[in-house]
Amino acid sequence: MPNSTGPNLQSFVDRLSARSVLSGEEGDAILSLPTRASQVAANRDFVRIGERVAHCCFIVDGMMGRFGQTTEGTRQITALHLPGDVADLHSVVRPVGTSAIQALATTTVLLIPHKDLRTVATRFPAVAEAFWRDCVVDAAVLSQWVVNVGRRDAKTRMAHLLCEMSVRTGNDRAPQMTYPFPATQAHLGDMTGLTSVHVNRMLRTLRDIGLVTLRAREVEIHDWNRLKALGDFNADYLDADTAPGTRRRLLN
Amino acid sequence: MPNSTGPNLQSFVDRLSARSVLSGEEGDAILSLPTRASQVAANRDFVRIGERVAHCCFIVDGMMGRFGQTTEGTRQITALHLPGDVADLHSVVRPVGTSAIQALATTTVLLIPHKDLRTVATRFPAVAEAFWRDCVVDAAVLSQWVVNVGRRDAKTRMAHLLCEMSVRTGNDRAPQMTYPFPATQAHLGDMTGLTSVHVNRMLRTLRDIGLVTLRAREVEIHDWNRLKALGDFNADYLDADTAPGTRRRLLN
DNA sequence: CGAATGCTTGATATGGTTCAAATCCCGTGG
């Protein structure tokens, strides 16, 4: 078994279990999926647009982003993925990528072959359901990005983004007052649809009014409540259906 | 059977079959799902944020949008749904909505109870797979909206949107040179993250240079190639994995 | 220690917003 030592998929199972109901047997089946570790350098495309992939990419450490692209060449980050996320679970069901996946910092990943994911999903319908649900939550996050980029001003956008990441970093859905954020200001611009220059100014403002500091690839939140208010942030889109009593299972 | 006469789910099966492989038996199981017809008035919220729903909403005629919202009250349309779409298939697996669903014009829908959708999905894993895949394609469209809103200027955004809808309206994925589009300019603003005033000016420009006309709730494309070029549009994100030879099925 | 990459700041330009008012269009009732 390739993953008897070293990093394993436990946090993938944890993530799924936060949103879906999995039995011990089902969890074990996921844990025993074969994986191959790999290191991705910063700013290297890991999946290119239009490329057909044969494995999913589970993030152990670092950060990856999904990128869309204008013909003119400007890029837009459409999703961020942190340790514990599978960056492209959707590829199981649609292997030709419609956006690129790139590491924002040096990132360690475990590759899981589609073939094996399909096998587990087929053998355990509840696992397929959990995968489906995970993709749906992903899409809900994506909608929020549309709102953020489409309807909020620059300062609010930045604050909202930092709030989202604070909540997503903690695995208990409690906001983290300090968390690693290994992305450059240019990356932040690509996430928010702003210029890196303007990102810089907004970060300075947020720092000056005592809400957050982003330095040395780490976010430090000084005043969560005010940041949340200013960023117009409400964690429901991350949380809904996640509370223990409300998780569902289609079949028993 | 409630749907022996009147509108039925055939176009839902067609939509799924364009992306997934379904057997005759599976298709029939979907066709015989119980439905309840309903009429939704323009600008009425059909699902509110945070509300728990117990059925999906298949669109027979009209147009619906998914809306996100700022505390300040401005709205952003994150997705558009046309006849043949199920606007909230994701709700099967995550019934608490994180965005509102609203009709943009008078819309006829068929409500399909989650309970019954779950039953089919459980009985036919390939149907569950098709549902999952549909949600994934939906998410790919969503990513493109992030790119559109985040990185393109107003004129390009409008052109891109009109291109997307042209392709999505046709059921063979060929762009339609003329198609119904029952949304106001204010709605267009909510889709593109612009002001209705600016939407108006951009539409005028596109008309003046001979690319498209939007009048009386109908789009008429005069020059597809130039519109496509100006809108930086490439239909791959709608098409990928859709060509007959490339459709997949996890199990046989 | 030098080079590259990322960060910071300033000055200027501009695309899109805002506010306000006029006109058009279509459905409705007389």
Place this chain on the structure above:
DNA sequence: CCACGGGATTTGAACCATATCAAGCATTCG
């Protein structure tokens, strides 16, 4: 068939948030 009313569209003028361009500074890494 016509008059009326209300939403939708159109246009103008002033303003502002963010982009652009350009330069200097700080860090990190080899």
